[in-house]
Amino acid sequence: MRLFSGIAASPGIAMGRLCIIDRRRAVVTEYQINSESVNHEVARLAQAIEDTRIELEVLKTRLAETNGETHLFFIETHLMILADERLITETSEIIRTGMINAEGALRRTLHRYREAFAGIDDPYLRERISDVETVIERVLRNMSGEAIEPLPEQEGQVIIAAHDFSPADMLQINRNNVLAIITEIGGRTSHTAILARALDLPAVMGVEGITDLLLDGVAIIVDGLSGVVIVDPDQETFQTSLRRKQHYEYVEYELLKTAPLPAVTLDGHQVYLRGNVEIPEEGASILNHGGDGVGLYRTEMLFMNRLCMPDEEEQVAIYRSMQEAVAPHTLTIRTLDAGGDKLLDGMDQASEINPALGVRAIRLSLSMPDEFKKQLRAILRVSADGPIRIMFPMISGIEEVRRAKALLQEAKQELVDSGTRFDSAAKVGVMIEIPAAVTLADLLAREVDFFSVGTNDLIQYTLAIDRSNEQLSHMYQPLHPAVLRSLRRVVQAAHGAGIPACLCGEMAGDPLYLPVLLGLGFDELSMGAGSILRVKQILRRCTLERAAAIAEGCFAFSTSAEVEMYLKSQITLDVAESID
Ligand code: PEP
Numbered sequence: 330m331r332l333f334s335g336i337a338a339s340p341g342i343a344m345g346r347l348c349i350i351d352r353r354r355a356v357v358t359e360y361q362i363n364s365e366s367v368n369h370e371v372a373r374l375a376q377a378i379e380d381t382r383i384e385l386e387v388l389k390t391r392l393a394e395t396n397g398e399t400h401l402f403f404i405e406t407h408l409m410i411l412a413d414e415r416l417i418t419e420t421s422e423i424i425r426t427g428m429i430n431a432e433g434a435l436r437r438t439l440h441r442y443r444e445a446f447a448g449i450d451d452p453y454l455r456e457r458i459s460d461v462e463t464v465i466e467r468v469l470r471n472m473s474g475e476a477i478e479p480l481p482e483q484e485g486q487v488i489i490a491a492h493d494f495s496p497a498d499m500l501q502i503n504r505n506n507v508l509a510i511i512t513e514i515g516g517r518t519s520h521t522a523i524l525a526r527a528l529d530l531p532a533v534m535g536v537e538g539i540t541d542l543l544l545d546g547v548a549i550i551v552d553g554l555s556g557v558v559i560v561d562p563d564q565e566t567f568q569t570s571l572r573r574k575q576h577y578e579y580v581e582y583e584l585l586k587t588a589p590l591p592a593v594t595l596d597g598h599q600v601y602l603r604g605n606v607e608i609p610e611e612g613a614s615i616l617n618h619g620g621d622g623v624g625l626y627r628t629e630m631l632f633m634n635r636l637c638m639p640d641e642e643e644q645v646a647i648y649r650s651m652q653e654a655v656a657p658h659t660l661t662i663r664t665l666d667a668g669g670d671k672l673l674d675g676m677d678q679a680s681e682i683n684p685a686l687g688v689r690a691i692r693l694s695l696s697m698p699d700e701f702k703k704q705l706r707a708i709l710r711v712s713a714d715g716p717i718r719i720m721f722p723m724i725s726g727i728e729e730v731r732r733a734k735a736l737l738q739e740a741k742q743e744l745v746d747s748g749t750r751f752d753s754a755a756k757v758g759v760m761i762e763i764p765a766a767v768t769l770a771d772l773l774a775r776e777v778d779f780f781s782v783g784t785n786d787l788i789q790y791t792l793a794i795d796r797s798n799e800q801l802s803h804m805y806q807p808l809h810p811a812v813l814r815s816l817r818r819v820v821q822a823a824h825g826a827g828i829p830a831c832l833c834g835e836m837a838g839d840p841l842y843l844p845v846l847l848g849l850g851f852d853e854l855s856m857g858a859g860s861i862l863r864v865k866q867i868l869r870r871c872t873l874e875r876a877a878a879i880a881e882g883c884f885a886f887s888t889s890a891e892v893e894m895y896l897k898s899q900i901t902l903d904v905a906e907s908i909d
């Protein structure tokens with residue numbers, strides 16, 4: 330028996346036989362060419378890129394027929410990488426100046442991209458190199474005549490292990506035969522991981538060397554909850570994993586049955602439980618888990634991993650597919666929250682000494698009004714076909730909201746002038762993520778239709794704790810008295826002005842905090858799909874009155890440790906069990 334550990338990328342436990350898929354690099358030899366061959370090599374490169382484009386278009390059509398439109402986003406990303414002029418111009422330049430063959434030059438271009446991506450702090454963006462690699466490997470294979478094998482039809486039920494497994498691969502697997510996925514590279518925020526979660530397929534990623542060390546057919550257990558892969562398990566380990574799997578599936582099964590139940594407390598108080606999403610693929614999963622639409626659509630994913638900003642039509646298409654995935658429920662679209670550590674490739678952004686306090690989110694959007702209006706028009710156009718809310722991130726004061734709203738007004742006028750339909754009454758809200766916004770909440774509430782508290786950032790800025798610094802993670806405390814006082818103030822300000830108070834930070838998805846958030850009076854909580862049912866279960870066992878008393882009780886304590894102890898002592902046994 331052997332144990333490998335990796336990253337728990339998609340929850341669930343699977344046991345079965347291993348099937349290794351070799352998606353390794355095409356074999357490339359670099360050699361010198363003479364000056365007469367330069368044009369020929371450049372032409373070969375162009376031809377291989379074109380062949381790859383056709384191949385992807387064919388794959389896209391085939392997948393659209395078999396899987397529908399919803400998962401095509403990834404292939405479109407690959408087509409966009411391929412369409413980037415720089416790929417061909419930079420590689421041709423290497424062919425010309427280095428006098429080397431096209432394959433060697435393309436490999437060097439890939440190397441440059443790898444170096445550039447490796448220097449990116451944001452893990453989501455950094456992992457986007459895997460899309461570039463997949464595309465370039467395809468081109469290389471086309472140049473060498475080594476076609477990418479379609480995935481072999483899996484015999485019986487298997488667990489697939491691959492060095493890398495592209496999103497396109499993911500979409501080709503036969504869901505009835507594949508029980509889980511293991512990859513050697515990639516992480517939780519890779520597209521493949523996002524898709525695995527959207528498809529409810531357990532996955533462990535970043536398991537180094539697994540495809541070299543193991544042979545096809547070996548018995549294997551994949552634990553997507555703990556990130557462990559067990560090879561050739563002994564009888565006892567097998568039984569323990571089996572019980573763990575059964576328990577997990579039983580809880581999931583029981584929870585899924587509750588998906589259609591309303592999110593109401595025992596005393597009949599309704600709270601909207603909504604989902605946080607990044608890509609349209611996640612929309613269906615929100616509804617399957619009983620979510621009431623989307624409370625936070627992080628649009629920045631659409632702007633990343635590319636060299637130019639998406640145009641209005643492309644944005645409309647993506648927002649529309651998200652809207653269709655969650656119809657007829659509300660879709661809350663947050664305008665671009667980039668900048669800081671989330672740099673966009675297509676923009677010239679000066680590097681900042683303190684990016685978390687830099688040109689981020691709404692500040693960035695306001696600094697490029699044409700791009701901002703393009704996004705606003707795209708959102709508004711989609712609003713014609715279903716309930717859409719528009720949300721501005723990182724608002725620090727009244728001027729920012731007013732400027733954002735003025736640009737929204739201009740975008741509306743432009744649509745009116747061109748005779749384009751939109752919902753003129755689409756709700757407009759702000760995220761409360763900066764302490765100044767908490768202090769000004771009463772004034773801000775007069776300007777907008779709803780608040781949504783982004784606790785991930787609000788905690789970061791209130792406590793001056795970098796949210797991505799593991800060394801400070803013990804100080805990142807949602808129950809810190811300063812945070813709780815801020816939350817109370819925001820809800821009071823919202824209700825004072827007659828607008829709803831929502832919360833869409835990670836705090837919303839932790840069942841332990843539910844009684845406090847409910848008791849403070851939040852009207853809506855938005856979280857990852859996987860958390861909705863657990864939170865709903867606790868909600869349905871509480872009364873608003875009791876939650877309000879628990880929340881009030883929290884304010885008697887002066888440290889987060891005390892608040893946490895108090896909170897745990899207040900939660901009744903059956904509620905505590907479901908939290909475990
Ligand atoms: C937040 O800050 O809580 C939030 C939801 O936004 P993001 O995590 O995207 O910064």
Ligand code: MG
Nearest residue numbers: 762783785786
């Ligand atoms: Mg935020």
